[in-house]
Amino acid sequence: MLNGITIIEGLILILMASLFVLIFVVQFRRRLRHRFWLLGLFFPLVRYRLFMDVRRSLRLEYRDILVDGRVRGWTNVQLRLPRNVFTWLWNPELLVKGPVFEFANYLTRYSGSKTPPDSKVQLAVDVLGKFILQQSGSADSVGREWRVVLAEAARESTLFQSKRLRTGGSK
Amino acid sequence: MTDLVTGPDSCIRLTCCLVAIAVLHESLGYLAIIRQFRPDGIYAWELVKRHGYRMRVTKYLPSGWEHLAGVSGMVLFHLTRILAAALLVLEHLPLRAGSLWLLVALGVLQHNRTFFLNGSEVFLRVTIIFLALAHSVPGSVLLREAGLWFVAGNLVLSYAGNGWAKFADSSWRRGEVLQRMARDPVFGCDAVNRVTGSNLLLVRSLSVTTLVLQCLFPLSLVTGIEGCLVFVSWALVFHALNAALFGLATFLVALPVGFPALCFVAHRIQLLNAGG
Numbered sequence: 167m168l169n170g171i172t173i174i175e176g177l178i179l180i181l182m183a184s185l186f187v188l189i190f191v192v193q194f195r196r197r198l199r200h201r202f203w204l205l206g207l208f209f210p211l212v213r214y215r216l217f218m219d220v221r222r223s224l225r226l227e228y229r230d231i232l233v234d235g236r237v238r239g240w241t242n243v244q245l246r247l248p249r250n251v252f253t254w255l256w257n258p259e260l261l262v263k264g265p266v267f268e269f270a271n272y273l274t275r276y277s278g279s280k281t282p283p284d285s286k287v288q289l290a291v292d293v294l295g296k297f298i299l300q301q302s303g304s305a306d307s308v309g310r311e312w313r314v315v316l317a318e319a320a321r322e323s324t325l326f327q328s329k330r331l332r333t334g335g336s337k
Numbered sequence: 338m339t340d341l342v343t344g345p346d347s348c349i350r351l352t353c354c355l356v357a358i359a360v361l362h363e364s365l366g367y368l369a370i371i372r373q374f375r376p377d378g379i380y381a382w383e384l385v386k387r388h389g390y391r392m393r394v395t396k397y398l399p400s401g402w403e404h405l406a407g408v409s410g411m412v413l414f415h416l417t418r419i420l421a422a423a424l425l426v427l428e429h430l431p432l433r434a435g436s437l438w439l440l441v442a443l444g445v446l447q448h449n450r451t452f453f454l455n456g457s458e459v460f461l462r463v464t465i466i467f468l469a470l471a472h473s474v475p476g477s478v479l480l481r482e483a484g485l486w487f488v489a490g491n492l493v494l495s496y497a498g499n500g501w502a503k504f505a506d507s508s509w510r511r512g513e514v515l516q517r518m519a520r521d522p523v524f525g526c527d528a529v530n531r532v533t534g535s536n537l538l539l540v541r542s543l544s545v546t547t548l549v550l551q552c553l554f555p556l557s558l559v560t561g562i563e564g565c566l567v568f569v570s571w572a573l574v575f576h577a578l579n580a581a582l583f584g585l586a587t588f589l590v591a592l593p594v595g596f597p598a599l600c601f602v603a604h605r606i607q608l609l610n611a612g613g
Binding site for chain 2: 170171172174175178179181182183185186189190253255256257258259260261262
């Protein structure tokens with residue numbers, strides 16, 4: 167059966183098999199053990215030191231400027247996302263989280279009502295109306311005051327909108 | 338089309354091409370965000386994510402070769418990787434073997450770095466090691482076939498292992514993990530959070546689907562090439578959704594590297610069953 171296999175091939179096959187077994191063992195050992203528990207038993211600060219991402223030195227400093235006036239390197243760095251045309255290759259979620267969900271939210275916001283929004287005024291009236299509905303549930307005086315104020319605001323908005331509709335949308 | 342994955346030589350070449358794409362994706366990604374590295378080469382992405390792109394680093398403990406090489410060394414490193422990936426597409430076997438061993442060496446260099454490699458990166462490196470071993474004797478078809486079997490085994494193990502680990506976790510069974518993920522400031526977003534927060538049935542069904550298909554992924558080896566294609570298409574949809582919703586883009590590129598090998602092995606097992 168093994169006639170066709172040379173020694174090198176056999177050795178490499180054994181190497182592959184041992185690597186596979188190693189991966190298998192690591193795969194399940196990693197699930198079971200706590201990270202660095204043995205190290206952390208004897209050196210309790212190790213875990214803290216390893217996973218703290220920001221460590222301050224004991225040197226005297228205020229807002230990253232040392233007492234002798236030196237500004238330490240790489241401080242107050244404002245990082246930006248890379249802006250290139252291929253960003254979506256590495257950050258595909260930006261496509262979805264940005265315009266797609268904005269549009270989906272716009273569509274689903276008015277899914278219950280029959281009339282679609284035609285202007286920002288309608289949007290404002292709708293949001294205020296919802297807020298008033300929420301507030302009317304509360305019985306305290308603050309809630310009542312808010313209700314009055316918002317009702318006024320909503321009425322103003324509706325008036326404004328009706329005026330705008332009457333004039334045909336022109337100013 | 339099926340000949341591409343049923344023949345060992347064509348299948349291993351296809352796998353090499355996919356490895357090249359994955360390596361290109363990874364290395365070009367690093368070059369694209371090179372501004373997010375400190376001048377001494379320390380990767381600051383974790384801090385960037387945590388501090389919402391407005392961060393202040395006071396002191397950072399360097400541990401890895403990046404500290405010695407600096408940013409210019411990193412650029413050189415990734416350009417070498419890109420060159421090796423480009424050579425991987427060629428049909429010339431010794432050249433392909435050489436570029437695979439170069440990628441193995443670079444992977445060993447990169448393993449001791451500041452941050453741990455994620456699942457897709459580990460999978461890609463292990464696959465590259467298997468492929469390099471499979472190419473080490475140029476005339477041996479047996480080794481290339483064995484390499485494909487091991488790559489497929491590694492793929493199945495990576496899905497099933499994660500599936501079984503998730504199955505042991507009660508929060509995965511209840512479907513809370515997806516909601517937690519959607520609430521996460523890094524991975525989640527408001528819109529996904531709103532959908533998952535209100536729709537418990539959807540969340541539970543997604544969780545259960547993920548659990549079932551990951552746990553049962555070894556079945557893709559014994560259900561023939563048709564069953565294998567079902568599992569492969571599910572995995573593609575799964576990774577595409579993860580990439581689009583949670584930004585886990587590397588998995589979408591790295592894990593499909595093993596799919597041709599999986600189809601090859603499934604086809605072989607189907608033939609063995611038909612013959613036996």
